Amino acid sequence: MLEVNGLVKRYGDQEALKNISFSLAGGEVVGLLGPNGAGKSTTIKCIVGLLRKNSGDILIGGYDHQSIEAKKIFSYIPETPHVYDLLTVQEHLQFVSQAYYVTDWQLKAERYLELYDLIDKKDKLGRDLSKGMRQKVSICCALICDPQLLFFDEPMIGLDPKAIKHTKMLFKELKEDGKTILVSTHMIDSVESLADRVMIMKDGNIVGNDTVPNLKANSDASLEDLFLEMTSDSDE
Structure with a gap:
């Protein structure tokens, strides 16, 4: 479903990604771990086309x-959710659905809005949403077009415990449906319980x-101890 071969990303003289290669099979959930600055978000942004x-x-x-x-078969949920100020929550879902030609979007929208406790917020404008609600809207918009491949960059940040539980449940459902997921996160315990495989990054x-x-x-x-061992500096 995803093939990355020899990926290099530089910022001036600094090499943020150093010739990395990996692949993801269909129906696989893969956790992407690494300390801050390791290159996780850069990797995902290069894959989805936000970075050249x-x-x-x-x-x-x-x-x-x-x-x-x-682009028709993947969705991306960024670490910092972006919404349209003058669209309501429901209009966000309608907009994305029309862009992807989703015909039964109302039924799907109702399910996701209910799952993330947004039913009573569906007429609220994007500019009036909290960060947590923006994250929920971002996840709903990503799911409504039924993508085959999903990229989650720190999806749990800003979510309340109930939403985190439902997001973990969705990961399991998506996997059972044969979807492929790459999730970047610092929540190692979540990765250990959900992921088929983990990739650990350090210094690109x-x-x-x-x-x-x-x-x-x-x-x-x-896994947390192994992660710390693999990402520690050799002179520590």
Whole structure:
């Protein structure tokens, strides 16, 4: 579903992504872990086309990631949600649905609005929403077009405990439906319980890429301890 080969991203003389390669299979949930500045958000933004890569190939569903065919089959939920100031919550869902030619959007919208406690907020303007509600709207908009591949960048930030629980439940449902998910997060316990595989980044490189059981096969350490060990500086 996703192929990344030799991805390089530079900011001036600084190499933020250093020739990284990985792939995601259909129906796979993959956690992307790393300390601040490791390159997680840069990786996702290059894949979805928000940042221009310096070199490398990115294919989504066999299509170049910048093509219309690729954009039709993925959704992106950013760390900082953006909404339209003068559209209501429901109009956001209608707008996205019409852009993706979703015919039964009202039924889907009602389900997601109810799931995230937004029914009574559906006529509220984007400019009047809290950060948490903006994040909920962003997730609803990403889901309503029924994408095959979803990119979540720190999706739990700003969500209340009930919304976090429902988001984890959605991850399981999406996986059962054969969707592919790449989720960048600092919530290691969530990744351990949800992900089929984790990729650990440090300084623009992928330093670990395996299932949680395989990563822990030769150690009694927790995933959190392994993460800290793999991302620590060698002289510490």
